[in-house]
Amino acid sequence: MALVKKSALWIAYLLALLSLPQFFDSVLAISIFNQMAIAIVFALSYNMLLGQGGMLSFGHAVYFGLGGFLAVHALIMIEFETVYFSIIWIPLVGGFIGLLAALFIGTFSTHKAGTVFAMISLGIGELIAASSLIFVSFFGGEAGVSGDRTFGPPFFGVEWFQNVEIYYLAVAWVFIATLFMYLFTQTPAGKMANAVRDNPERAEFIGYSARRVRYITFCAAGLFAGVAGGLFALNYEFITEENLNAATSGRVLLSAYIGGLGYFIGPIVGAVILTLMNSLLSNYSDLWMLYLGIMFLLTVLFLPRGFAGFIMMHQVAWIRGTMKQLIVPYLLSGIPAVVFVMSSIALIELSHTEDAEFYYLGLTFDSNGAMDFGLIALVAIGALVCVRKSLPQLKAAWESANEVIDETGESES
Amino acid sequence: MTVLSLRNVTKNFGETEIIRGVSLDIEKGEKHAIIGPNGAGKSTLFHLISGLYGVTGGSIKFKEQEIQNKQPYEINRLGLARSFQVTNIFARLNVFENVRCALLWSSGYKYSFWHLLGRQKELNEKALEVLEQIGLKDKMHFPAGELAYAHQRALELGIAIASGAEVIMLDEPVAGMSHSEAENAVELIRKITAGKTLIMVEHDMNIVFDVADRISVLVYGEVIACDKPENIRANPKVQEAYLGEVVGSA
Ligand SMILES: Nc1ncnc2c1ncn2[C@@H]1O[C@H](COP(=O)(O)OP(=O)(O)OP(=O)(O)O)[C@@H](O)[C@H]1O
Ligand SMILES: [Mg+2]
Numbered sequence: 001m002a003l004v005k006k007s008a009l010w011i012a013y014l015l016a017l018l019s020l021p022q023f024f025d026s027v028l029a030i031s032i033f034n035q036m037a038i039a040i041v042f043a044l045s046y047n048m049l050l051g052q053g054g055m056l057s058f059g060h061a062v063y064f065g066l067g068g069f070l071a072v073h074a075l076i077m078i079e080f081e082t083v084y085f086s087i088i089w090i091p092l093v094g095g096f097i098g099l100l101a102a103l104f105i106g107t108f109s110t111h112k113a114g115t116v117f118a119m120i121s122l123g124i125g126e127l128i129a130a131s132s133l134i135f136v137s138f139f140g141g142e143a144g145v146s147g148d149r150t151f152g153p154p155f156f157g158v159e160w161f162q163n164v165e166i167y168y169l170a171v172a173w174v175f176i177a178t179l180f181m182y183l184f185t186q187t188p189a190g191k192m193a194n195a196v197r198d199n200p201e202r203a204e205f206i207g208y209s210a211r212r213v214r215y216i217t218f219c220a221a222g223l224f225a226g227v228a229g230g231l232f233a234l235n236y237e238f239i240t241e242e243n244l245n246a247a248t249s250g251r252v253l254l255s256a257y258i259g260g261l262g263y264f265i266g267p268i269v270g271a272v273i274l275t276l277m278n279s280l281l282s283n284y285s286d287l288w289m290l291y292l293g294i295m296f297l298l299t300v301l302f303l304p305r306g307f308a309g310f311i312m313m314h315q316v317a318w319i320r321g322t323m324k325q326l327i328v329p330y331l332l333s334g335i336p337a338v339v340f341v342m343s344s345i346a347l348i349e350l351s352h353t354e355d356a357e358f359y360y361l362g363l364t365f366d367s368n369g370a371m372d373f374g375l376i377a378l379v380a381i382g383a384l385v386c387v388r389k390s391l392p393q394l395k396a397a398w399e400s401a402n403e404v405i406d407e408t409g410e411s412e413s
Numbered sequence: 414m415t416v417l418s419l420r421n422v423t424k425n426f427g428e429t430e431i432i433r434g435v436s437l438d439i440e441k442g443e444k445h446a447i448i449g450p451n452g453a454g455k456s457t458l459f460h461l462i463s464g465l466y467g468v469t470g471g472s473i474k475f476k477e478q479e480i481q482n483k484q485p486y487e488i489n490r491l492g493l494a495r496s497f498q499v500t501n502i503f504a505r506l507n508v509f510e511n512v513r514c515a516l517l518w519s520s521g522y523k524y525s526f527w528h529l530l531g532r533q534k535e536l537n538e539k540a541l542e543v544l545e546q547i548g549l550k551d552k553m554h555f556p557a558g559e560l561a562y563a564h565q566r567a568l569e570l571g572i573a574i575a576s577g578a579e580v581i582m583l584d585e586p587v588a589g590m591s592h593s594e595a596e597n598a599v600e601l602i603r604k605i606t607a608g609k610t611l612i613m614v615e616h617d618m619n620i621v622f623d624v625a626d627r628i629s630v631l632v633y634g635e636v637i638a639c640d641k642p643e644n645i646r647a648n649p650k651v652q653e654a655y656l657g658e659v660v661g662s663a
Contacts, residue, residue: 186529188522191506195514198503204485205463205495206572207518216524262505 054197059125065244067226098226144240260306
């Protein structure tokens with residue numbers, strides 16, 4: 001039964017990935033989907049480290065980037081016929097390099113988890129990023145290196161001129177990578193990664209070297225980060241130092257965290273959210289990084305288990321069928337909350353814009369007048385008051401929907 | 414036959430000598446209790462034997478091998494398992510997974526990333542068996558960190574015994590349990606360690622005299638007596654140093 005249910009989930013995942021271009025087929029949409037595919041694999045691999053293994057890394061882009069660079073070089077080699085194979089295998093090249101790098105770096109970085117690991121990851125990240133600007137013949141300096149994916153033997157007639165072709169190839173790799181990363185969580189090494197995360201000391205007393213367990217997880221994470229880097233190379237056909245520096249490492253941390261570290265699907269959710277914000281929001285506002293920062297802060301403060309955790313919080317109510325009790329309270333708090341967020345954004349944008357007029361949600365505001373500013377501020381404050389006033393009823397509804405959690409006899413302690 | 418043999422083991426923390434030349438032989442199949450006042454160094458001695466701390470001096474032999482320089486996991490793989498005085502479990506894993514992880518190495522899985530745990534029938538059945546023994550089967554899906562204290566203690570014990578190691582060291586396994594819980598736990602310990610070697614630190618004298626074949630009394634990092642329970646009871650040195658009235662009334 002459980003197996004049927006699980007297989008159904010996997011098939012649904014595959015179908016969802018495959019059918020996306022049927023619903024949105026613009027050039028922009030496909031390019032966003034490709035970014036999403038890359039981001040999903042990368043974020044999942046990051047979560048192997050942090051969520052599963054308890055290793056906080058500030059340098060995971062190293063494995064992504066090195067994989068990507070080698071993948072671009074492989075494309076170049078295919079182009080110049082130094083090697084001859086279909087570009088569908090490029091993500092494997094990336095994965096192989098990610099794994100190699102992790103095999104080497106892991107020997108000293110996984111000695112300890114915690115601060116030591118985090119600092120080493122930061123140091124390695126800086127080191128590789130700096131090297132990439134020094135060793136120009138391999139990394140191409142500031143400009144990076146670029147290749148062309150349309151050489152090499154065609155794959156059943158496909159010659160990879162279009163992004164949508166790459167998307168379907170990416171789907172195959174995303175699916176395979178997701179599946180293997182999930183299966184890894186179900187193996188002795190994967191489970192012991194959790195155990196070592198929780199309690200490295202005790203793990204040593206049941207026969208496992210905490211260090212070795214971390215090393216294995218670390219290598220697996222490097223492998224899949226490299227696969228993501230290979231996908232990146234295929235999609236963009238170029239790669240630069242930016243793709244292995246601290247900013248990229250920071251972004252993958254954000255997406256895993258915002259999605260939810262404690263859940264396998266968390267990073268997928270986070271990768272989707274971040275890609276959407278990145279590509280859609282950045283069209284509307286050059287302040288999107290600011291919003292991303294605010295969102296990260298709010299997530300840390302109010303949704304410590306991320307978006308996936310927020311969704312999973314409703315499991316009890318869902319099973320009990322008490323979800324309907326929550327709809328009205330959610331609307332009562334949610335609508336003013338949205339109004340508050342939108343008006344706050346308006347305030348920020350209004351103070352930021354340099355034009356005389358500011359268009360927002362179909363309205364036109366005067367950027368110089370204090371009048372419009374004051375008006376929006378009033379709306380924002382009003383909405384905030386409404387949110388605060390409505391919270392008690394939401395809390396009450398939540399409690400009644402989740403009542404009698406204690407059916408298990410956990411009354412002692 | 415001697416399975417575990419300590420020779421002149423010492424341990425200093427900074428300037429302070431905590432273990433001061435302990436020599437001790439544990440026979441195969443013996444139930445050995447270590448008693449002594451608070452701060453005597455009982456837990457420290459356990460940490461030394463199991464490899465958590467390195468010794469300052471002396472040697473520890475387990476099954477003819479010197480183990481004083483070995484890592485905890487190496488010692489564990491030789492067949493020595495232990496529990497902790499302060500609950501030491503895998504808080505975010507559920508109860509079942511805690512026990513199953515404790516079984517993995519001894520079942521030969523090592524660092525495998527090609528076995529799917531859900532498919533390992535024998536392993537899962539064994540884990541369920543252990544859960545049944547420690548009375549936590551109905552809590553198997555609970556995150557271990559959310560269990561009540563007594564249940565966490567039971568799980569602590571379960572992790573120690575799961576692998577079926579031939580030498581089992583328990584550091585105050587029933588501390589903090591109610592009377593009936595403690596009785597159950599002792600029954601369980603007896604059952605599980607049948608035919609095995611047990612080394613146990615325990616403050617409850619009734620349990621100690623009930624379970625142990627031999628008792629070592631540790632005071633200020635020194636073994637002042639090591640003998641059969643009845644002789645320990647009668648030993649004036651022990652009476653004076655530690656037991657006093659307790660034994661008279663027991
Ligand atoms: N890591 C450490 N660093 C410094 N001193 C320590 C350390 N561990 C233990 N001690 C000291 O060593 C002494 C013995 O501690 P230990 O925990 O072994 O005693 P114990 O016999 O188990 O006592 P209890 O019955 O309270 O469990 C204590 O005085 C303690 O403060
Ligand atoms: Mg102690």
